[in-house]
Amino acid sequence: MNRIDRLFGILTLLQSKRFVTAEKIADRFDMSVRTVYRDIKALCEQGIPISFEQHKGYFIVQGYFLPPISFTSEEANAFLLMEAVVQGFADKSIQTHYASALNKVKSVLHSSEKDKAEHLANNIKLQIPARLKQDFEFLSILQTAISSQKIIIVEYKNNKEETSQREMEPIGLIFYAFSWHVIAWCHLRKEYRDFKVSRIIRLKITNQAFIKSAHIDINDYMKELPVDF
Numbered sequence: 001m002n003r004i005d006r007l008f009g010i011l012t013l014l015q016s017k018r019f020v021t022a023e024k025i026a027d028r029f030d031m032s033v034r035t036v037y038r039d040i041k042a043l044c045e046q047g048i049p050i051s052f053e054q055h056k057g058y059f060i061v062q063g064y065f066l067p068p069i070s071f072t073s074e075e076a077n078a079f080l081l082m083e084a085v086v087q088g089f090a091d092k093s094i095q096t097h098y099a100s101a102l103n104k105v106k107s108v109l110h111s112s113e114k115d116k117a118e119h120l121a122n123n124i125k126l127q128i129p130a131r132l133k134q135d136f137e138f139l140s141i142l143q144t145a146i147s148s149q150k151i152i153i154v155e156y157k158n159n160k161e162e163t164s165q166r167e168m169e170p171i172g173l174i175f176y177a178f179s180w181h182v183i184a185w186c187h188l189r190k191e192y193r194d195f196k197v198s199r200i201i202r203l204k205i206t207n208q209a210f211i212k213s214a215h216i217d218i219n220d221y222m223k224e225l226p227v228d229f
Contacts, residue, residue, distance in 0.1 A: 001029065003039075010039055011048065014060050021057035071105055073113050079105050080121050088128040089175065091197070093140035132178050138203050142182050145170050149210045152184075155202040156195060163201065168193070169210045172218035177227050185212050192216065 001009070006029055013028060014020055022036045040058060044050050049061035071079075079102055086098045106117055145152045154166045168184035171192075175181070180197040 006031075007039055007043060010036075011043060014050065014058060019053065019057040019059050024057070071108060073109075073116065076105055076109055076113065076117055077120060080117060081124055083121065084124045084126040088126045088132070089134065091134040091136050091139045091180070093137040097140060134180065134198070136198055136200065138197055138200050139173065139180065141203060141205055142170055142173060142197070145205045146172060151187075151206045151208045151210065153204045153206060154195070154200055157199050157201055159199075164188075166193075166195075168195075169212055169215070171215045172221070173197075174218070174222060174225070176225055183218060183221055185210075185215060187211075192221065 009029060010025055013025065022033045022040075025036045025039075026033045040050055050058055051061050052058050083098065083102055086095055090098065106114060109117060142152070144150075149169075151167060151169055154168060155163065156166055157163045167187040169187075170182050170184040172183045173180060174183060182195050182197055182200075184193060184195060185191070186193040
């Protein structure tokens, strides 16, 4: 990778995260930390307001707007391939948001690339069994609750067809056994529970922050799953 592409890559990485350490930049672009310092200095000299916070890393100063990102044809093709996966494994809410995001990607392509993208999109298919259809609209709001650490209220039907209302603190989403599951601290049971998203009848996100002070890491929870697929 030449230096211009690397500088653009560092800028894109800074745009994608709130803070990025020099070590993470060095690892991402396979270079020394000293080279990272030089590249950050070069970006600052070009007028990019990059600042640094101790123990957190580099960040782009809030309020600075960068020009729209462009995509290579290979990057756009990757988005198109994932569209088929999203249609097969995500619910209606994610499908809607992904379609909107993909349209923004297509909007910055050159005319010739748009024609190629349309042709490719028409020739990528994913055959999914009917039993795997995610016929609900909860993943997007669950993502919001997890990222903002807000309590949710759920009406849930278990595998015995028994319905109950739960107040819970969602900590993560896991796709296993061919279904989406939300892992949450259940206020009723006072323990972590695994809720199959397709069994949720109604879902409401509240403005109340999590009560439990610390939660298990979702990666640690995954080690306790009954299946490994």
